[in-house]
Structures are given as structure tokens and as C-alpha cells.
Amino acid sequence: MAVIEHKSKENIDIEEALGVIWTSIQKGEDNFDTVAKKVREGVEPDIIEKLLAEEYIKKSFSKIKLTVKGEDLGKQLTRRHRLTERLLADVLDFNRSLIEQVACNIEHNLSSDLADSICTLLGHPKQCPHGNPIPEGDCCKKALDKIEAIVEPLSRLDVGEDATLSYIVTSGDEYMHKLLSLGLVPGAKISLNKKEPTFVIKIGETQIAISKEIADFIYVRR
DSSP: OOSBOOOOHHHHHHHHHHHHHHHHHHTTOOBHHHHHHHHHHHTOTTHHHHHHHTTSEEEETTEEEEOHHHHHHHHHHHHHHHHHHHHHHHTSOOOTTTHHHHHHHHGGGBOHHHHHHHHHHTTOOSBOTTSOBOOOOHHHHHTOOSSOOSEEEGGGSOTTOEEEEEEEOOOSOHHHHHHHHTTOOTTOEEEEEEOSSSEEEEETTEEEEEOHHHHTTEEEEO
């Protein structure tokens, strides 16, 4: 079963364009002319006409719409891109200023099976390093454990275990921002001191008490 896929430039352009369109629609930006201009400038001038001719997209009054096959390709490309960013940042400790560019070079060559393996390895992350949602895959829906996750919620650690913080699934909650201000940032070394009645973690010389719910949103690497 192939895990690396080698695609033609035409197929890569189609995927790239659909990824831009899918992301734009998810953000509520669906004006046909506006999105088409962005895609033509970012991919290639004739790509919108190709997508219309091959029925990946359609125009509905002033709005751009994805067909079923266009929706699937755009969503899958976005998923592969954001999982690649997560892998580069959390496992390979790649320079965060470069992960966007590198992910763009890799995303088209990953198969769906490899993307699911990466997702499982990372513990089915919900967000990319930039805070954008990662679309769910079959592995997330079925909660598959074919590969032992190396990045997992803090709540799964045993008392006395040490770990490195990978990321926090932020929700805009003020308490989350407080955690960041206390030093709970990616790369921080932490120890779990207690789990009952609340979680107590140590970072440096500071001990912090958090709830089980918060511990579920803090992802660490053992």
C-alpha cells in the first residue's frame, strides 16, 4: 500500500486551489469573484476554469460552491497540511517560522493512510500550531490505536512522570492564557505530582493546580 503519492503538476494545482477554496468557505468567505481572484493569483491564472470544467466547483449566483468531490479533495488537502505542520512542530521540533512552507511542499505527496498514521501518532490533534482546526479523519472517528500515540493529553500521565509540553488546545478561555503566562508553553518540561482531587503539575519551581478538563487539553510528549 503506497504511502507516498507522486502527482502531476496539474493535479497538485487542482488540490492547491481546492484547499484555498475549502479554507475560504470555512471562514465564511464565499464570494465567487473574491475567492477566484485569490486562487488565480496563488495557483495559476486558468485554474478556476479547469475546476468548473471538471466539476470540482460551481457558481451559485455570486457565491462559489464546492461539489462533493471538490469538497472531499479540499478538506483532505487541508487535513494533510495541518497534520504535517503538527508533526514538524511537535515531533521534529522544526523551526516554527518555516513549517508553513515545508508543509506546503509535503502535503500533496501524503496518502490518506499515511495521514491517518501521523494523526494517530500525534494523538488525534484538533488544531494545527497556528490554532486552525484539523478536519477529522476516519482514524479520529473510529478512535483507532494502530500506532501508539507519542503526543497525548496530560491527563493520561501517571503520577511522577515527566513530559515535554507539545501544545495546548486553546479556546480563548482566560484560564488558558493564564497557563501560558505561567510558563506552560511548547517545549516546557513538566512533572505530574498529583491527579486527585485535582491535577498538580510542576514546571521549574512552580506548582500549578488544574482540573481534569484542562489536563485533557494539554498535550505532552513523554
